[in-house]
Amino acid sequence: MNPVYDIKEEAEWLRKVRPILLNADLSQSLVIYDENTSFRKEQILHAHDSTEIVFCFTNNHLTGEIEKLSRLRLTPAGIRHAAFTRQHTPYFSMGFNQGTVFYTRRGCSIETPLQSEFTEYGLDIKNIAGYLETFCRNPDGDLDHLRIILCSLISALYKIISAGKLRLCNETAAKICHYIMQNYSRGNLTIVEVANAVNLSPNYLQRIFYKEMNCTPKEYLLRVRLNAARILLKQHKYLIKEVAQMCGWNCSHYFSNTYCKFYGYFPSDEI
Numbered sequence: 001m002n003p004v005y006d007i008k009e010e011a012e013w014l015r016k017v018r019p020i021l022l023n024a025d026l027s028q029s030l031v032i033y034d035e036n037t038s039f040r041k042e043q044i045l046h047a048h049d050s051t052e053i054v055f056c057f058t059n060n061h062l063t064g065e066i067e068k069l070s071r072l073r074l075t076p077a078g079i080r081h082a083a084f085t086r087q088h089t090p091y092f093s094m095g096f097n098q099g100t101v102f103y104t105r106r107g108c109s110i111e112t113p114l115q116s117e118f119t120e121y122g123l124d125i126k127n128i129a130g131y132l133e134t135f136c137r138n139p140d141g142d143l144d145h146l147r148i149i150l151c152s153l154i155s156a157l158y159k160i161i162s163a164g165k166l167r168l169c170n171e172t173a174a175k176i177c178h179y180i181m182q183n184y185s186r187g188n189l190t191i192v193e194v195a196n197a198v199n200l201s202p203n204y205l206q207r208i209f210y211k212e213m214n215c216t217p218k219e220y221l222l223r224v225r226l227n228a229a230r231i232l233l234k235q236h237k238y239l240i241k242e243v244a245q246m247c248g249w250n251c252s253h254y255f256s257n258t259y260c261k262f263y264g265y266f267p268s269d270e271i
Contacts, residue, residue, distance in 0.1 A: 013092075013105065014158040016066060017055065021151055024069035026143040032136050033075040043082040044182045046224075047231045050077045051132040052095040053150070054084050066090050072150075076136040078231045083182050094153065096129040103157060104174065121156040128153060172198060173212035176205065177220065184224045187250045191217050221248075226262050229255070233270035240267045 039045060054073040057066040070089075075081050084091060092105035101118070118125050128149060135141045179197050183189050194217060195205040209217050229247040232238055238246070244255035260266045 045080040050096040056091040
């Protein structure tokens with residue numbers, strides 16, 4: 001079993017990130033994805049219900065330390081996009097998803113309740129999420145204000161982690177989540193395939209995953225698919241059968257019943 005990352009290591013990483021972001025030229029590094037962003041045919045696309053932020057850096061060739069922000073990628077809510085998968089690029093991602101703030105770097109991940117930890121540091125996460133959505137629709141907005149918002153978010157997360165209020169998800173569980181997120185739209189995705197992808201037996205995978213995530217991989221896959229479906233339905237651009245197919249269901253009737261059982265109403269009520 002892979003070890004859990006050291007919380008102090010993550011805190012140190014975030015401490016180094018903040019001054020780099022303060023001095024970065026956002027006019028050169030900022031990229032905003034929209035509906036017209038194209039991806040390779042073989043890439044599996046996914047979406048979130050609020051803005052995802054990806055910070056990418058360059059390394060100093062001599063010391064190996066991060067030294068420059070090379071790209072700041074914003075993906076608004078509902079925009080389907082490919083996961084960032086450049087193995088040798090130092091990066092981390094943040095976002096807001098169904099009542100939590102998530103942070104992912106190098107196979108480890110953190111999720112924390114939306115407001116409970118950040119209010120102490122004067123941050124209203126709902127307001128920040130709303131600001132980022134607005135900024136993505138108006139990319140000519142104030143870059144310095146964007147910089148301040150992101151630095152404040154990183155500073156608060158640094159303090160929360162340093163105080164030992166959060167723990168990191170096990171690397172193996174994070175890899176399982178990542179694989180599911182990249183492939184949930186395929187109706188033939190199986191636990192055996194996921195297990196093979198992370199070099200574990202299906203039984204061992206399920207034990208590790210349940211211990212870390214408090215749910216089975218199958219339950220996690222279902223939640224990911226339903227969340228993705230809900231995002232697409234709220235765009236009012238697709239038929240129910242199209243949403244079902246894009247999110248891994250081969251039968252739209254089964255999709256509708258599953259959706260109703262989970263949310264308490266049918267997909268047709270979203271349209």
